[in-house]
Amino acid sequence: EMMAWGNLPGFEGAPPAPGAPAPGTMKVLDVxxxxxxxxxxxxxxxxSRADVTGITISPGQIERATELAKEQGVSNAKFELMDALAMDYPDxxxxxxxxxxxxxxxxxxELYIKEMARxxxxxxRFIMCTWCQRDDREVPFTKKEQNILDFLYEEWTHPYFISIKSYExxxxxxxxxxxxGTADWNEETRPSWRHSVWVGIADPFFWVTKPRLWWKTIRDAWTLxxxxxxxxxxxMQYGMFRATKLYDESSAAPAPTMDREMSMQ
Incomplete structure (x- = not known):
C-alpha cells in the first residue's frame, strides 16, 4: 500500500510518476x-527493473541482511554500512x-531530510513513513502527555519525535x-501495535526456554x-510522505508535480 500511495515508479497498480526512470535503470535507496x-x-x-541498496549504521544488521538476501535468492539488493546523516553518495x-x-x-x-533530498x-521519487507526534504548536501537550512521550523516548532510546506538519x-x-504530499495512517497501522504485544508474549515455548528474558519481554509489551x-x-501519528525532486536549472526536463494530500486526524 505504501508503494502504491507513494506512486513508486514501476510498481504494478500505481500510475507512473512524471519523469519516472525507464525499466531496468532504477536505483532505489532504503534509508x-x-x-x-x-x-x-x-x-x-x-x-530486474531496479537495484536496491539498503543502508544502516549497524554492522550486525548489514551481516544479517546480506545473509537473508542470499538465502532468499534476492540478487538485486545489497547493503552498506553508512550514516543516513552523512551519506557517502554523490548528489x-x-x-x-x-x-x-x-x-x-x-x-x-532537518539534516536527515536534506541528505535524502541531496x-x-x-x-x-521520495517516499517515507515515520512515527510522529501531534503538533504541539496547535495543541500544547499536557503534563501527562509529555510524561508519556518522555517514557517512550527513554524506553526505546529515541531522540525525539516531530509532527507531520513539521516534516512537511x-x-x-x-x-x-x-x-x-502527507497523510496520517494512524487508523490503518494502529492494530499492529497490539498484535506486536501478543506476538511477544503468547508463545509458551519462549517462556519455558528463555526465562531470563521474561522481564524484558513484559517491559517491551508494556511499552508497545x-x-x-x-x-x-x-x-502520536503515523506520518506518510511523498514528493518528487525538482529539476535544477541545468536539467532539461520540467519538474513534475503532484496534488498535495493531507488527511491528518
Missing part, C-alpha cells in the same frame, strides 16, 4: 534498512529514496522537493501498549 526486510521486498516486487545518485520507520531514530531531522535524482515544512524547506494508547488518543 535505515535494519536487517533488510523492506529492501528485499522492494527488490522482489520491482525485480543525484538514486531514482527512488525510500525510508520506512527510520526518521524517529534520527537525532537531526542524493535523490531530479525527477526522482522540512521537506519544503529543502527547496528541492515538489508536490509534497503505551505506544498503542498514544496513537489511539492522537498523541
Amino acid at each position: 535505515g534498512c535494519g536487517i533488510g526486510g523492506t529492501s528485499r521486498y522492494l527488490a522482489k516486487k520491482l525485480g 543525484n545518485s538514486f531514482d527512488v529514496v525510500w525510508a520506512c520507520e527510520s526518521g524517529e531514530h534520527m537525532p537531526d531531522k 542524493v535523490l535524482k531530479p525527477g526522482g 515544512e522540512l521537506m519544503n524547506g529543502t527547496g528541492k522537493m515538489s508536490g509534497v 501498549e503505551r505506544m498503542h494508547r498514544a496513537f489511539k488518543k492522537g498523541l
Whole structure:
C-alpha cells in the first residue's frame, strides 16, 4: 500500500510518476534498512527493473541482511554500512529514496531530510513513513502527555519525535522537493501495535526456554501498549510522505508535480 500511495515508479497498480526512470535503470535507496526486510521486498516486487541498496549504521544488521538476501535468492539488493546523516553518495545518485520507520531514530531531522533530498535524482521519487507526534504548536501537550512521550523516548532510546506538519515544512524547506504530499495512517497501522504485544508474549515455548528474558519481554509489551494508547488518543501519528525532486536549472526536463494530500486526524 505504501508503494502504491507513494506512486513508486514501476510498481504494478500505481500510475507512473512524471519523469519516472525507464525499466531496468532504477536505483532505489532504503534509508535505515535494519536487517533488510523492506529492501528485499522492494527488490522482489520491482525485480530486474531496479537495484536496491539498503543502508544502516549497524554492522550486525548489514551481516544479517546480506545473509537473508542470499538465502532468499534476492540478487538485486545489497547493503552498506553508512550514516543516513552523512551519506557517502554523490548528489543525484538514486531514482527512488525510500525510508520506512527510520526518521524517529534520527537525532537531526532537518539534516536527515536534506541528505535524502541531496542524493535523490531530479525527477526522482521520495517516499517515507515515520512515527510522529501531534503538533504541539496547535495543541500544547499536557503534563501527562509529555510524561508519556518522555517514557517512550527513554524506553526505546529515541531522540525525539516531530509532527507531520513539521516534516512537511522540512521537506519544503529543502527547496528541492515538489508536490509534497502527507497523510496520517494512524487508523490503518494502529492494530499492529497490539498484535506486536501478543506476538511477544503468547508463545509458551519462549517462556519455558528463555526465562531470563521474561522481564524484558513484559517491559517491551508494556511499552508497545503505551505506544498503542498514544496513537489511539492522537498523541502520536503515523506520518506518510511523498514528493518528487525538482529539476535544477541545468536539467532539461520540467519538474513534475503532484496534488498535495493531507488527511491528518
